[in-house]
Amino acid sequence: MEQGGKLVNWNDAKGFGFIQPDDGSDRVFAHISVMRGDARPVAGMAVRFVGARDAQGRLRAEHMRGTGLALDRPAIRRKPQAARGSNGKTSTKPAPRRQAAPSRPAQPVRHAGLKLGILALLCALPLAGSLQLLRDHGQIWWLLAYGFVSAVSFRLYQVDKRSAETGRWRTTENTLHITELLGGWPGALVAQQVFRHKTRKVSFQVVFWLIVGLHQLVWLDRLVLGGRLTGGLLPF
Known part of the structure; x- marks a missing residue:
C-alpha cells in the first residue's frame, strides 16, 4: 500500500x-x-x-x-552525465562530498526518576531469581548473562540510531529482539530512552513488551509457583 x-x-x-x-x-x-x-x-x-x-x-x-x-520520463532514471568544462572536456574534478546531517544534540531523558523506578521494578524479579539460583545452585551465569547481553543490546541500539541519522544500513529489528529475548531487554529499555529510538513504532514496542512480560512470567513462576508452569522447559 x-x-x-x-x-x-x-x-x-x-x-x-x-x-x-x-x-x-x-x-x-x-x-x-x-x-x-x-x-x-x-x-x-x-x-x-x-x-x-x-x-x-x-x-x-x-x-x-x-x-x-x-x-x-524514463530518462530520469539514467545516470547523470558528467559535467563538461569550458574547453568541452569532461571534468575530472570530483563533486563536492555531501556532509552527513549533524546529529541532534543529546536531550535529557524526560521523567527520568519515574522511568528509573519502572526499570527497577521490572528488574526486581529477574534479579531475585538470579540471586536465588546463585545461592542455591551456584549458577552465577544468569546474572552475568543479563549484564553482558544488556550491554550488547544497548550498543546495538546506539549503532542503529547513528545509522538512521547518517543514512547507513540499519540493524534489523529481529536482531534487536533476539538480544532482548536472550536477556538484553534492560539494556534495550535504557537505550530506547537515552537515544529516543524505536519508542514511537507501535509494532516494535508490542514485541518488545511481550518479551519483557515473558521474562517476568518465567521468574514469577520460578519464585512463587516453584516452576509449575515452566518446569522442565528451562535449565533451572
Whole structure:
C-alpha cells in the first residue's frame, strides 16, 4: 500500500537515498530505478512510496514518486552525465562530498526518576531469581548473562540510531529482539530512552513488551509457583 514520506537523504551520483515515512517508522532505502515521474529526486522532497523487505529483511521502496501528478520520463532514471568544462572536456574534478546531517544534540531523558523506578521494578524479579539460583545452585551465569547481553543490546541500539541519522544500513529489528529475548531487554529499555529510538513504532514496542512480560512470567513462576508452569522447559 502506498504511503507518504520525505526523502531525507539522497546521493544523486550513486542514485540512492533514504525515505523517512510520515508515520515515524524506520527509514526506507530507495534506488533511482524505482522512481517514477518527470524529475530526479532531491533531498527534502515529499514522496509517495510502496515499501517492502528484501531477502535480508531490510526495508526498501518498490515504487516511489513525487506527491503531484506527472508523466513518467524514463530518462530520469539514467545516470547523470558528467559535467563538461569550458574547453568541452569532461571534468575530472570530483563533486563536492555531501556532509552527513549533524546529529541532534543529546536531550535529557524526560521523567527520568519515574522511568528509573519502572526499570527497577521490572528488574526486581529477574534479579531475585538470579540471586536465588546463585545461592542455591551456584549458577552465577544468569546474572552475568543479563549484564553482558544488556550491554550488547544497548550498543546495538546506539549503532542503529547513528545509522538512521547518517543514512547507513540499519540493524534489523529481529536482531534487536533476539538480544532482548536472550536477556538484553534492560539494556534495550535504557537505550530506547537515552537515544529516543524505536519508542514511537507501535509494532516494535508490542514485541518488545511481550518479551519483557515473558521474562517476568518465567521468574514469577520460578519464585512463587516453584516452576509449575515452566518446569522442565528451562535449565533451572
